[in-house]
Amino acid sequence: MHFPTLFLLLALHAEAAPTGAVTGTLPLPARPRGRIAVEKYTGTISGKVSPPPPPRAGVWIEGTGTAAPAAPPKIALNQTGYQFAQSLLVVPLRTTVEFPNDDPDFHNVFSLSRTKRFDAGRYKKSERPAPTATFDKPGLVRLQCEIHDHMKAVILVVDSRYFTTTDAAGKFTLTGLPPGTYTLYAQFDEKAKWSTSVTISGGKTVSADFTQTATVP
Amino acid sequence: MKALLLPFTAALACAQDGITFGPENGTFQIDIRPSLEAVIWSGDTPAPALLGYDDDAFFAPRFSLDIDAAAGENFTFHSTTRWDRGFDAGSAPDGELRIDEAFLRWRVFDDQRLNFQVGKYASFFGSWSGQHDFFDDPFLLAPLPYSQLIGVSPTSPGSPLNTGGPGGGAVPLSLKSKDQWASMIWGAGYGIGGGAFGSTEHFDYALEVKNAALSSHPDAWQEINFSHPTVTARVGYRPDATWAFGLSASRGSWPEVNAVGVDRDNLVQNSLGLDVRWARHDWIVSGEVVLTEFETASSGDLQAASWFVQARYKVSPGVWLAARVGQMLANDAVGPGGAAFAWQSDVWRTELGGGWRIRPSVLLKAGYTFTHTEDDPVAGEHLWGTGIGWRF
Numbered sequence: 001m002h003f004p005t006l007f008l009l010l011a012l013h014a015e016a017a018p019t020g021a022v023t024g025t026l027p028l029p030a031r032p033r034g035r036i037a038v039e040k041y042t043g044t045i046s047g048k049v050s051p052p053p054p055p056r057a058g059v060w061i062e063g064t065g066t067a068a069p070a071a072p073p074k075i076a077l078n079q080t081g082y083q084f085a086q087s088l089l090v091v092p093l094r095t096t097v098e099f100p101n102d103d104p105d106f107h108n109v110f111s112l113s114r115t116k117r118f119d120a121g122r123y124k125k126s127e128r129p130a131p132t133a134t135f136d137k138p139g140l141v142r143l144q145c146e147i148h149d150h151m152k153a154v155i156l157v158v159d160s161r162y163f164t165t166t167d168a169a170g171k172f173t174l175t176g177l178p179p180g181t182y183t184l185y186a187q188f189d190e191k192a193k194w195s196t197s198v199t200i201s202g203g204k205t206v207s208a209d210f211t212q213t214a215t216v217p
Numbered sequence: 218m219k220a221l222l223l224p225f226t227a228a229l230a231c232a233q234d235g236i237t238f239g240p241e242n243g244t245f246q247i248d249i250r251p252s253l254e255a256v257i258w259s260g261d262t263p264a265p266a267l268l269g270y271d272d273d274a275f276f277a278p279r280f281s282l283d284i285d286a287a288a289g290e291n292f293t294f295h296s297t298t299r300w301d302r303g304f305d306a307g308s309a310p311d312g313e314l315r316i317d318e319a320f321l322r323w324r325v326f327d328d329q330r331l332n333f334q335v336g337k338y339a340s341f342f343g344s345w346s347g348q349h350d351f352f353d354d355p356f357l358l359a360p361l362p363y364s365q366l367i368g369v370s371p372t373s374p375g376s377p378l379n380t381g382g383p384g385g386g387a388v389p390l391s392l393k394s395k396d397q398w399a400s401m402i403w404g405a406g407y408g409i410g411g412g413a414f415g416s417t418e419h420f421d422y423a424l425e426v427k428n429a430a431l432s433s434h435p436d437a438w439q440e441i442n443f444s445h446p447t448v449t450a451r452v453g454y455r456p457d458a459t460w461a462f463g464l465s466a467s468r469g470s471w472p473e474v475n476a477v478g479v480d481r482d483n484l485v486q487n488s489l490g491l492d493v494r495w496a497r498h499d500w501i502v503s504g505e506v507v508l509t510e511f512e513t514a515s516s517g518d519l520q521a522a523s524w525f526v527q528a529r530y531k532v533s534p535g536v537w538l539a540a541r542v543g544q545m546l547a548n549d550a551v552g553p554g555g556a557a558f559a560w561q562s563d564v565w566r567t568e569l570g571g572g573w574r575i576r577p578s579v580l581l582k583a584g585y586t587f588t589h590t591e592d593d594p595v596a597g598e599h600l601w602g603t604g605i606g607w608r609f
Contacts, residue, residue: 034237035234035235035237035248035250035285036246036248036285036286036287036293038285038287038293038295038322038324040295040350041339041346041347041348042341042347042414042416042421042423043344043347043416043421043453043461045329045416046328046329046416046417046418046421046455047328047329047418048327048328048329104418104457104458105458106458106496110534110535111534112534112535112574112575112576112577117534117535118534119499119531119533119534119535121497121498121499121531122458122496122497122498122499122501123497123498124457124458124459125457125458142577144577
């Protein structure tokens with residue numbers, strides 16, 4: 001068969017296959033409260049400090065055909081009100097994340113995690129280009145600001161193109177999944193991890209049972 | 218080996234955030250964070266700066282307990298309690314327990330426009346006191362204006378000058394007991410008092426009234442006695458985050474004890490400081506100029522000037538190098554016969570430092586300091602320091 005014709009048939013077949021979804025609720029552990037957001041000495045905060053963003057967990061699937069894309073789009077994680085805009089960001093492998101500063105004072109995002117060690121240096125409000133880091137190894141990356149000790153966030157790097165985050169109550173819905181059997185993973189921090197098997201077929205939404213904890217590789 | 222290292226690794230992973238207490242509704246919260254800093258000093262003796270030991274090497278551990286408490290959105294309390302071998306390493310070789318900071322702060326509005334603070338806390342003068350914590354300061358030693366003895370004695374206000382040397386001039390301070398002499402500014406100046414401060418996007422200000430002069434010893438900071446107060450103010454301007462300029466002024470009685478025939482309120486330390494900071498990406502460059510004047514009863518006004526410039530550069534994530542140079546100069550005092558004589562030797566100091574933040578909660582620092590004091594052949598010049606800080 002002529003190659004373009006085969007490609008077209010395969011594409012039509014893929015388009016015709018109804019995608020499904022998986023939904024569930026994670027038993028998120030009680031998250032330790034962040035440190036009190038005050039500066040011991042003056043000079044590093046000149047605006048209003050926002051409350052920290054609510055805690056979330058990351059959810060993703062792995063299986064045949066789910067690997068992260070070769071060139072995922074760039075994602076931004078802003079610093080606003082002397083907080084990271086999100087407490088947890090899930091990104092596919094090879095994603096470049098930029099860190100725009102929306103505050104009038106310097107921020108200095110850094111991570112000394114084994115998954116990704118980087119230091120964005122001091123950068124000011126609306127500075128362009130914003131500092132970036134590319135995450136080319138799956139795992140959990142803890143972010144901090146060198147200047148503002150209370151600022152914390154997590155980037156969860158996954159080798160998958162199907163991922164989402166929970167809400168603060170642990171609820172999630174992962175949509176657009178092609179038919180198949182996959183391993184569904186969820187992770188809150190280094191300790192709270194879950195995995196289970198899910199089968200997607202007929203465009204249905206299936207529920208995931210995360211009452212049993214398991215190990216994320 | 219892996220089994221042996223596992224508990225250590227686990228402890229490191231748990232470290233950094235301390236312990237937090239408080240109800241879920243967030244109306245009240247207490248954060249407790251212990252930390253350990255351990256520095257090994259070595260080099261010439263007697264040790265330069267304010268270090269108080271006479272050995273070739275000195276081990277200076279410091280255990281700290283930081284407590285932060287918040288009630289509602291606008292009231293916070295902070296305290297720092299330390300056990301170490303002296304506020305200046307070696308000044309209490311058998312160890313001492315101190316409350317270095319304990320203050321209550323009221324933030325009037327949601328932003329930083331107006332805050333009131335009362336208690337024991339670091340001085341608002343200059344910019345260094347705001348970054349003197351182990352994890353914030355790229356060096357192990359305070360800058361020259363904050364850590365160099367000068368020849369005026371706040372414990373002998375009747376005859377405060379450093380005399381008795383050749384020709385009636387100054388005796389090398391390195392030969393004298395360090396606890397008798399002042400520094401232009403003694404460390405972070407944890408005096409007791411109260412004040413107001415605030416910040417907007419481009420300006421900040423601070424005003425405080427404290428119990429002790431900038432030059433006073435740590436012992437004087439503890440006394441709850443405001444009969445001879447010191448008033449300090451600072452205004453700052455930041456065109457944007459890259460540049461910061463500050464102008465500080467302070468005035469207060471410098472004697473720490475009473476003496477017959479001496480009116481302490483007439484013996485005033487006046488200080489003026491200018492600080493500048495430029496930062497961008499991996500660089501932070503900053504400097505200060507401090508001018509100070511000690512009014513005396515019969516020897517004229519003793520004036521000293523000191524400056525320093527320092528730079529820190531991050532060479533890779535968590536690793537930085539730093540350098541600092543500083544100088545101190547002084548005028549001549551008026552002797553009993555009206556002749557001028559040197560009351561303070563000129564001093565040069567050059568420092569190199571490096572740091573490696575192994576983990577967010579663990580920092581290794583090392584530094585070398587060369588201090589040259591004019592006309593003081595016995596003063597220690599070379600000083601090496603290596604330290605580790607660990608926040609639990």
